[in-house]
Amino acid sequence: MSGGLPPLRNRHVAVVFIVVMYALMGALLSALSAAVLSPASAWGWAAAVVGGCFGAAFGMWRIRRTPEGERADEDNAS
Template sequence: MSGGIPPLRDRHLAAGFIVVMYLMVAALLAGITVSAFSDSGVAVGSAACAGGVLGAAAGVWRVHRTPEEERADEGTP
């Protein structure tokens, strides 16, 4: 195999993977942080949702900021 997980070689799938990973990590961190300071499940859920939205936005920004040459497909299936 010459580089990468085959499904992630497609740049659109890779970009989606990056956005989802940013979303999940940010939601987890926000939920854990708020749960340390609050006993309210509503506050933890709200923080996780807000963290997920901000994480997804950061993932989209990160993908958009990456130079086109780095995002280009290699042309191999």
């Protein structure tokens, strides 16, 4: 074993993990910035939803932009 989290060795699980982490970070950052700018909680929830969507889209974009050699599983890498 050459490092890494064992559950994330599966390519599909790793993709879901990356997208979910970007979505959570986007939601957190946008909700915090909305809370600073406006005390209304409705704006915070709306910003969290929009930030989560943008974060997930950014995560998918980053996965697609990563070269195939870096995305390859150890079993398939040559």
